[in-house]
Amino acid sequence: MNPVSIFPVPGLPEIVNGASLATLILDGVQRLGLALEPGDVVVVTQKVVSKAEGRVRSLEGVVASPRAIEIGNRIGFDARHVEVILSESVRIVREAPRVLITETRHGFICANAGVDRSNTGGREFVVLLPERPDESARRLRESLRERSGVAPGLIISDSFGRPWREGQVNVAIGAAGVLALRDYRGQPGSGNRSVSVSLGQLAGRVGVGPI
Amino acid sequence: MNPVSIFPVPGLPEIVNGASLATLILDGVQRLGLALEPGDVVVVTQKVVSKAEGRVRSLEGVVASPRAIEIGNRIGFDARHVEVILSESVRIVREAPRVLITETRHGFICANAGVDRSNTGGREFVVLLPERPDESARRLRESLRERSGVAPGLIISDSFGRPWREGQVNVAIGAAGVLALRDYRGQPGSGNRSVSVSLGQLAGRVGVGPI
Numbered sequence: 001m002n003p004v005s006i007f008p009v010p011g012l013p014e015i016v017n018g019a020s021l022a023t024l025i026l027d028g029v030q031r032l033g034l035a036l037e038p039g040d041v042v043v044v045t046q047k048v049v050s051k052a053e054g055r056v057r058s059l060e061g062v063v064a065s066p067r068a069i070e071i072g073n074r075i076g077f078d079a080r081h082v083e084v085i086l087s088e089s090v091r092i093v094r095e096a097p098r099v100l101i102t103e104t105r106h107g108f109i110c111a112n113a114g115v116d117r118s119n120t121g122g123r124e125f126v127v128l129l130p131e132r133p134d135e136s137a138r139r140l141r142e143s144l145r146e147r148s149g150v151a152p153g154l155i156i157s158d159s160f161g162r163p164w165r166e167g168q169v170n171v172a173i174g175a176a177g178v179l180a181l182r183d184y185r186g187q188p189g190s191g192n193r194s195v196s197v198s199l200g201q202l203a204g205r206v207g208v209g210p211i
Numbered sequence: 212m213n214p215v216s217i218f219p220v221p222g223l224p225e226i227v228n229g230a231s232l233a234t235l236i237l238d239g240v241q242r243l244g245l246a247l248e249p250g251d252v253v254v255v256t257q258k259v260v261s262k263a264e265g266r267v268r269s270l271e272g273v274v275a276s277p278r279a280i281e282i283g284n285r286i287g288f289d290a291r292h293v294e295v296i297l298s299e300s301v302r303i304v305r306e307a308p309r310v311l312i313t314e315t316r317h318g319f320i321c322a323n324a325g326v327d328r329s330n331t332g333g334r335e336f337v338v339l340l341p342e343r344p345d346e347s348a349r350r351l352r353e354s355l356r357e358r359s360g361v362a363p364g365l366i367i368s369d370s371f372g373r374p375w376r377e378g379q380v381n382v383a384i385g386a387a388g389v390l391a392l393r394d395y396r397g398q399p400g401s402g403n404r405s406v407s408v409s410l411g412q413l414a415g416r417v418g419v420g421p422i
Contacts (some may be wrong), residue, residue: 003216003217003219004216004217005214005215005216005217006215006216007213007214008214082392102377108375109374109375119243143387162373163320164319164320165382166392167391167392171376180378181377
């Protein structure tokens, strides 16, 4: 096994709708004195991808339904925020003070359907998850390939809480050009059932977008 | 932020009861042409620590209780294995074919209370989690300090499944000399609630034991 190195990519600006993430990432990599190489994996946080894709909603334009108002009152949340969460969800898994755990249209079980009101450039805005994260990853990978000649692995990550554990971890919600699951079942010398290890797939170096 | 590098430590032998992990790890680091440096973090898998601590049980010596036999029949598991799982658990969270999700005495919610029958050097043996993983981490860190003059951060990891998601990830079950949780609440420019990021704490380089 080879060592893996992780480089935070510096200097990315506030991302606006339509921004070319590929250009910004390649500029950041260049500022590191590096260039993308075959086997590299680029990790970009969901919020950056969402903002570039215009997945930002102003709460001012949202009309909360009676159901959203009722839930918002119960959990202590802005009803318009709840309305957006519900519009992104197929079911509510759990309701608790100041958090709704839902299943998103993508099938993710996570807090507030990933609809985030923090770091949105203004308290009246929320940022939604990308509509099709694997597709976003594929497109960004393709843009990087066009501009650099190298198609890196591409992971879109988001912070998820973990049931029964404190804190949050970054989870891949979309990927292109990387093996998301490696199946060790039946391999000699290993009785583990299955292992999801992005690391197992991270050859060489890893570029990390703004966290 | 600085880059982080992850080095698998090669050449560790099958670990036996009483083995000096500190010596084996330092030998492995030396084989890499490296030496521990301040800020390094050593990650060791649970199984290695457990084996060195003699947390291995022969199923031949285990007498299954009626309850273990009943559960074993229901989920298709060796009743003696179930007996050991129960002895390590304070409650059963969920029962399913070929798996028991329990809460361990440590408070971990995980499959089979971490009692593992794979890679145990024989089908009649099971490996249990360390009794006190934080304490094991502290001791190993201290041994490394005594032998190398450097006290690295020390993480004991184990593979956990994740509810609602495929695959397994490595989770810290014990740690010494590293900040396990970083609290971002109330910090300007970040609305995230809290984030558990070993990476946030991993300065310089990371040594990884056998996976």
